[in-house]
Amino acid sequence: MNSAADQATLPRTGPAGVTASQPHDVVLQVSGLAVDIRTHRGTVRAVNGVGFEARAGETLALLGESGCGKSMTAKALAGIMDPVCDLAEGTIVLNGTDLAALTPKERLKFAGPELGIVFQDALTALNPVYTVGTQLGEAFRIHRKLNAKQAKAEAIDLMRRVGIPEPESRVNSYPHQFSGGMRQRILIAMAVALNPRLLIADEPTTALDVTVQAQIMQLLRTLREEGQMAVILITHDLAVVAEEADSVAVMYAGNVVESGPVAEVFADPRHPYTKGLLESVPVNLERGDQLRSIPGSPPELHDIPSGCVYQSRCPLVQDICRAQRPALRPAGRRRADNAAADVDQATSATNDGGTAGRPVRTAACHFSEEITNA
Amino acid sequence: MPEPLLSIEGLSKTFHVAKSASGNTRLRALDGISLTVGRGETLGLVGESGCGKSTLARTLMMLETPDEGTVSFEGTNPFGLKGKELLAWRRRVQMVFQDPFASLNARMSAGDIIAEPWATHRSLYPTAKARADRVGELLQMVGLRASDARKSPQEFSGGQRQRIGIARALALNPDVIILDEPVSALDLSVQAQVLNLLNELQKELGVSYIFISHDLTVVRHVADRVAVMYLGRIIETGETEEVFDHPRHPYTAALMSASPKLDVSGAQRERIVLKGELPSPLDPPSGCRFRTRCWKAQDICAEVAPEPQVLTAPDGRRHLAECHFPLDAAKGLTSATAAAGAL
Numbered sequence: 001m002n003s004a005a006d007q008a009t010l011p012r013t014g015p016a017g018v019t020a021s022q023p024h025d026v027v028l029q030v031s032g033l034a035v036d037i038r039t040h041r042g043t044v045r046a047v048n049g050v051g052f053e054a055r056a057g058e059t060l061a062l063l064g065e066s067g068c069g070k071s072m073t074a075k076a077l078a079g080i081m082d083p084v085c086d087l088a089e090g091t092i093v094l095n096g097t098d099l100a101a102l103t104p105k106e107r108l109k110f111a112g113p114e115l116g117i118v119f120q121d122a123l124t125a126l127n128p129v130y131t132v133g134t135q136l137g138e139a140f141r142i143h144r145k146l147n148a149k150q151a152k153a154e155a156i157d158l159m160r161r162v163g164i165p166e167p168e169s170r171v172n173s174y175p176h177q178f179s180g181g182m183r184q185r186i187l188i189a190m191a192v193a194l195n196p197r198l199l200i201a202d203e204p205t206t207a208l209d210v211t212v213q214a215q216i217m218q219l220l221r222t223l224r225e226e227g228q229m230a231v232i233l234i235t236h237d238l239a240v241v242a243e244e245a246d247s248v249a250v251m252y253a254g255n256v257v258e259s260g261p262v263a264e265v266f267a268d269p270r271h272p273y274t275k276g277l278l279e280s281v282p283v284n285l286e287r288g289d290q291l292r293s294i295p296g297s298p299p300e301l302h303d304i305p306s307g308c309v310y311q312s313r314c315p316l317v318q319d320i321c322r323a324q325r326p327a328l329r330p331a332g333r334r335r336a337d338n339a340a341a342d343v344d345q346a347t348s349a350t351n352d353g354g355t356a357g358r359p360v361r362t363a364a365c366h367f368s369e370e371i372t373n374a
Numbered sequence: 375m376p377e378p379l380l381s382i383e384g385l386s387k388t389f390h391v392a393k394s395a396s397g398n399t400r401l402r403a404l405d406g407i408s409l410t411v412g413r414g415e416t417l418g419l420v421g422e423s424g425c426g427k428s429t430l431a432r433t434l435m436m437l438e439t440p441d442e443g444t445v446s447f448e449g450t451n452p453f454g455l456k457g458k459e460l461l462a463w464r465r466r467v468q469m470v471f472q473d474p475f476a477s478l479n480a481r482m483s484a485g486d487i488i489a490e491p492w493a494t495h496r497s498l499y500p501t502a503k504a505r506a507d508r509v510g511e512l513l514q515m516v517g518l519r520a521s522d523a524r525k526s527p528q529e530f531s532g533g534q535r536q537r538i539g540i541a542r543a544l545a546l547n548p549d550v551i552i553l554d555e556p557v558s559a560l561d562l563s564v565q566a567q568v569l570n571l572l573n574e575l576q577k578e579l580g581v582s583y584i585f586i587s588h589d590l591t592v593v594r595h596v597a598d599r600v601a602v603m604y605l606g607r608i609i610e611t612g613e614t615e616e617v618f619d620h621p622r623h624p625y626t627a628a629l630m631s632a633s634p635k636l637d638v639s640g641a642q643r644e645r646i647v648l649k650g651e652l653p654s655p656l657d658p659p660s661g662c663r664f665r666t667r668c669w670k671a672q673d674i675c676a677e678v679a680p681e682p683q684v685l686t687a688p689d690g691r692r693h694l695a696e697c698h699f700p701l702d703a704a705k706g707l708t709s710a711t712a713a714a715g716a717l
Contacts, residue, residue: 065561181651209422210588211648214632218647236562239591239634266636280566281636282595287614288573293566297531
């Protein structure tokens with residue numbers, strides 16, 4: 001949205017078979033993604049019509065509070081959902097292939113060479129009974145058919161790449177012999193072993209101390225630059241998004257409620273939830289001042305209202321919000337006095353599906369033009 | 375500064391543990407901690423995991439006995455008390471825990487959880503009627519309904535559970551509440567609600583808080599004074615603004631710099647990224663404990679442990695830091711990043 005010239009010159013998503021990723025190429029395009037969970041109280045929709053795109057060499061943040069569906073989205077992308085979860089709708093186009101249409105067996109070919117994932121809790125994500133060398137080498141043995149010795153050599157290389165000291169001796173250690181930060185480095189090494197096009201990092205630093213968090217974030221940045229990976233960073237931390245991400249998709253109750261370039265979204269939020277989140281952070285306040293918190297709590301999954309998902313906590317709520325769920329539509333500039341233009345914009349946006357060169361600013365709110373900035 | 379309600383002098387605590395890699399069996403969790411907490415004041419306690427924050431909190435709750443040092447609470451040493459006097463003292467320091475899902479007994483109702491302290495401190499609300507009324511009052515004080523007393527913890531959200539934890543801590547009308555990471559398990563929007571509640575309660579009741587947190591943004595918002603801990607020592611302490619704006623200890627500067635900032639102005643921020651991780655408290659480095667990760671470390675740092683010294687900022691404000699080569703207050707973070715970058 002920030003430059004029309006960019007849109008014309010930048011290449012669009014290539015057809016299947018295109019190999020090298022150029023900076024800012026769309027690597028992953030997700031649209032209409034829906035995930036159902038079968039519970040004993042009936043089927044609930046945990047992710048509802050989520051769409052976004054990730055670009056080579058850029059970081060897309062999925063931001064939201066617990067239970068908003070961000071981790072479920074990541075699992076759906078990676079094809080590692082729990083047995084009670086179903087991919088109900090949507091397409092996940094990774095470099096020209098729709099992963100959602102593949103069988104689980106076919107998807108396995110993509111796990112590693114095309115797509116890597118880093119989990120939050122490094123201790124539970126690593127297998128305690130195998131050495132880290134065995135676990136790091138696994139990708140090479142399966143996908144590159146290397147023997148154990150070659151795989152170990154690759155594992156040592158990987159450990160060096162992610163900054164683990166003395167990799168030659170540490171390669172034979174077990175996960176519990178590493179500190180939290182080092183375990184996270186090992187997980188990252190596993191994810192980037194085969195130079196994937198897309199790296200999903202699910203709260204990679206939440207369990208870590210702040211000085212170690214800074215190290216891990218620096219490592220992720222370096223690896224992203226080296227491999228021109230597209231990174232999807234899943235987090236609940238606004239400050240991490242502000243520092244690390246290029247674009248952001250804000251999720252609430254299974255829906256993307258706002259998305260766009262981070263600097264624009266955070267400077268001028270167009271959804272009341274984003275605005276509320278930003279105001280909940282205690283910055284630029286006198287000590288003891290009231291924080292402008294969001295009242296209430298998010299809706300339960302089996303109890304999501306039919307209209308706008310945010311209606312019960314929204315200060316701007318009107319009758320239309322209870323009756324009709326607002327669609328995600330372009331919401332870059334205020335044009336409250338030109339409602340007709342909005343409709344045109346909305347239609348063209350749905351047709352385009354956001355394949356244009358730069359991320360479009362969108363918000364799912366009936367009154368996004370009326371949100372004023374403090 | 376308000377008159378100190380609680381003051382600690384040279385507090386040390388050593389745990390005896392199974393043999394470490396170096397054959398050391400003594401873990402010095404607290405090493406000469408001194409600090410004060412004034413009435414109605416909030417002291418922020420900051421540091422990475424394993425630095426001794428929780429041991430300090432447990433010692434103040436008298437769950438651990440210190441090896442050395444003194445604790446003085448309005449002039450009396452709680453560790454010298456016995457019987458009824460000890461019971462009366464225990465009433466005055468209470469705690470709120472980090473995880474609102476683990477810290478409430480799932481088999482008790484919210485009302486029973488809040489009323490449980492009175493089973494020990496019987497004289498406070500002697501009749502069942504008085505207890506029931508007080509439970510209702512406390513629930514309303516923390517923003518819940520009196521009728522919620524009959525519900526069990528599972529029926530509440532995380533933020534509401536933390537409110538119940540706060541109500542339980544308030545049940546004995548304490549003078550000091552130790553808040554151990556009270557909002558770090560909560561979502562951002564709920565976190566703001568709980569911080570507001572804590573702030574209102576402090577204004578209303580004049581209670582002092584010891585606020586343990588790793589979230590520097592939150593600490594800056596709530597704490598009047600702050601103490602930064604590293605491997606069992608307080609390496610820097612002073613008024614919050616003073617310490618945050620003019621950190622003198624390299625570790626404090628690194629900690630400030632490492633914590634992500636919500637700033638989208640696009641200004642490139644210089645960052646200090648420390649090498650390595652917290653050394654094992656079983657084998658702390660000789661001399662200055664931070665020297666293994668410090669970019670200013672020299673030979674003397676390995677030999678002599680720095681003493682706390684009073685440092686004066688250009689605006690005349692002073693605070694304590696333990697460092698042989700404290701950072702220049704006038705230049706603050708800029709000089710620190712330049713030095714770190716030069717390495």
